[in-house]
Amino acid sequence: MSSHPTVQTPVDEVPPAQRLPMTLPLLSEKKRLTDPIVMVTAYDYPSARAAEAAGVDLVLVGDSAATTMLGYNATTPVVLEDMLVLARAVRRGLRTPLLIGDLPFGSYEISDEQAITTAMRMVKEAGCEAVKLEGGGEASVRRARAIIGAGIPVMGHVGLTPQTSTALGGWKAQGRTAAAASRIAAEALALQEAGCFALVFEAIPSGVTEELMGLIDIPVIGIGAGPATDGQVLVFHDLLGIRDGLGPRFVKRYANLQQEMNDGVSAYAEDVRSRRYPGPEHTYSINAAELAELRERLAPTLQEREL
Numbered sequence: 001m002s003s004h005p006t007v008q009t010p011v012d013e014v015p016p017a018q019r020l021p022m023t024l025p026l027l028s029e030k031k032r033l034t035d036p037i038v039m040v041t042a043y044d045y046p047s048a049r050a051a052e053a054a055g056v057d058l059v060l061v062g063d064s065a066a067t068t069m070l071g072y073n074a075t076t077p078v079v080l081e082d083m084l085v086l087a088r089a090v091r092r093g094l095r096t097p098l099l100i101g102d103l104p105f106g107s108y109e110i111s112d113e114q115a116i117t118t119a120m121r122m123v124k125e126a127g128c129e130a131v132k133l134e135g136g137g138e139a140s141v142r143r144a145r146a147i148i149g150a151g152i153p154v155m156g157h158v159g160l161t162p163q164t165s166t167a168l169g170g171w172k173a174q175g176r177t178a179a180a181a182s183r184i185a186a187e188a189l190a191l192q193e194a195g196c197f198a199l200v201f202e203a204i205p206s207g208v209t210e211e212l213m214g215l216i217d218i219p220v221i222g223i224g225a226g227p228a229t230d231g232q233v234l235v236f237h238d239l240l241g242i243r244d245g246l247g248p249r250f251v252k253r254y255a256n257l258q259q260e261m262n263d264g265v266s267a268y269a270e271d272v273r274s275r276r277y278p279g280p281e282h283t284y285s286i287n288a289a290e291l292a293e294l295r296e297r298l299a300p301t302l303q304e305r306e307l
Contacts, residue, residue, distance in 0.1 A: 022057050022098040024130075024153060024197050030057070030230070031219045037231025039221050040239070043069045043086045047236050048093025056097050058221070060132060060233065061087040063102040063163070068237040075162045076105045080118060087126035100155055101128035105163040108133055112146035119147045119154075130154065130197065134161035136187020141194050148195040156191035158184050159225065160203035173203045173224070181208045185215060192218055200233065201225035203250070224250030 020026070030037050039058035042048045043065045051059050065086050066078035080103075087101045101122035108115035115133075122128040130153035133140055144154045159174045175181040181204075188199055198219040201209055206226025213220060213228050222229030238247045241256035271277035286294075 019055060019096045021096045024098075027057065027098065027198065027219055034230075037219055037221060039231055039233035041065075041068075041233070041236045042090045042093070043236065044089045045093040048090040050236075051097055052094055057231070058100060058233070059090060059094060059097040060100045061090050061102060061126075061128070062235065063104045064235050068235060068243070078104045080104055080107045080121065084121065084126050087122060087128055091127035098130065099128050100130045100132050101126060103131050103133045108143050108147075109139060112143060115143040115147055116150045116152075119150065119152045123152055132157055132200070134163045136184075136191050141187075141190045144191055144196055145194040153197045154195070155198045155200065155221075156188070156194075156196040157200040157202065158187045158191070158204075159201050173205060175204045175208045181205075181211070184208070185212050188212060188216060192216060201229055203248070224248060 027037065029035075037058065038054075038056040039060060040051050040054075040056050041060045041062040041064060042051050043061060048059065061083060063075045063078050063083065065082065066072040066075045069086070070078060070082065072078065083101060083104050087099070091099060103115070103118055103122070107118040119131045122131050131147065132155040133143060133147075134157045136156060136158045140156075144156060147154050160172070175184045184201075184204060188201075191199060196218060198221060199216065201212075201220055201222045203224040204212075204222075204226075206228065209220075209222065209225045210228045219230045221231045221233050223233045234251060237243050238251045239254050241253045242258050242261070244258065247253075268277065
C-alpha cells in the first residue's frame with residue numbers, strides 16, 4: 001500500500017456530472033486534509049443552481065431568508081412553513097452539495113419533542129440532509145443531542161447568534177473578552193460532545209478563533225471569524241450584492257447585482273413608456289390570408305360596437 005497522500009483534483013476542474021455528492025465522512029476528510037470547505041446560503045431554485053455550478057460543499061437554507069427574501073428586519077419572524085417552502089425549492093436545484101436547513105426561532109426551543117418534530121419535517125418534507133440550530137447553551141445542547149439521537153445530523157452555531165442577538169447586545173462581534181471567549185469555547189465543546197457534525201463560528205475575533213481551533217475535532221465554518229477555520233460561509237445576497245448598503249465588515253462583495261437589477265428594470269420601464277419595447281423582433285407573425293379571414297369574422301362585432 002502506498003504511503004503517499006492522495007492527490008485530489010480541485011473541484012473546479014472536475015466536470016459537474018462527475019462530482020460526488022458531499023457526505024459527512026467526506027466533510028470530515030476535508031478537515032483532515034486541510035482542504036478548505038466552501039459553504040453558502042441559498043433560498044430558491046436559481047440560487048441553488050448557482051451554488052451547484054460553483055461546486056460548493058455545503059448549502060444552508062438560512063433563516064437569513066427573513067431579511068434577504070421576505071423583507072423583515074430580523075431573522076426571528078420567519079416561521080417553519082416559510083423555511084420548508086424555500087428549502088424545497090433549493091433541494092430541486094441541488095445535486096452534489098450537502099443541504100442543511102436552519103431551524104427557525106421558536107421551532108425547537110420549547111422541548112426535545114418539538115425540536116425532533118421540526119427537524120424531521122425539514123428532512124421529510126424539504127429533503128434536507130441535516131439541520132442547524134443556534135446557541136450552545138444548555139437548552140440548545142439538549143435539543144441538538146435529541147435531534148441527533150433521532151438520526152438527524154446537526155450543525156451547531158456559536159458566537160453571534162442572530163436569533164438571540166438582542167440578548168447578546170445587538171449585531172456585534174462576540175468573544176472580545178477572555179470571559180466571553182471562554183463561554184464560546186465551552187459552548188462549542190458542549191455542542192461537539194453532543195454529537196454535532198460541524199460548527200459555525202460567527203463574528204468572533206480571529207485571534208480567539210485561532211485559540212479555539214485546537215480544541216475542536218469537527219469541521220468549523222467561519223463567518224466573520226477569520227481565516228483559521230476549516231471553511232467559510234457567506235450569505236448569497238451579501239456576496240453578490242443583492243442588497244442595499246455594504247453589510248457586515250466581514251463580507252466581501254463579489255458582484256453588485258442589486259444595481260444591475262435596478263438598472264435593468266429601469267431600462268425596461270423606459271422602453272415600455274417610450275414604446276421602444278416590444279419591437280418587431282419580439283412579436284409573432286400570422287399568415288396574411290388568416291389575418292384577412294379574422295377581420296371578416298370580427299367585422300360584425302365591430303359594426304355593432306360602432307352603433
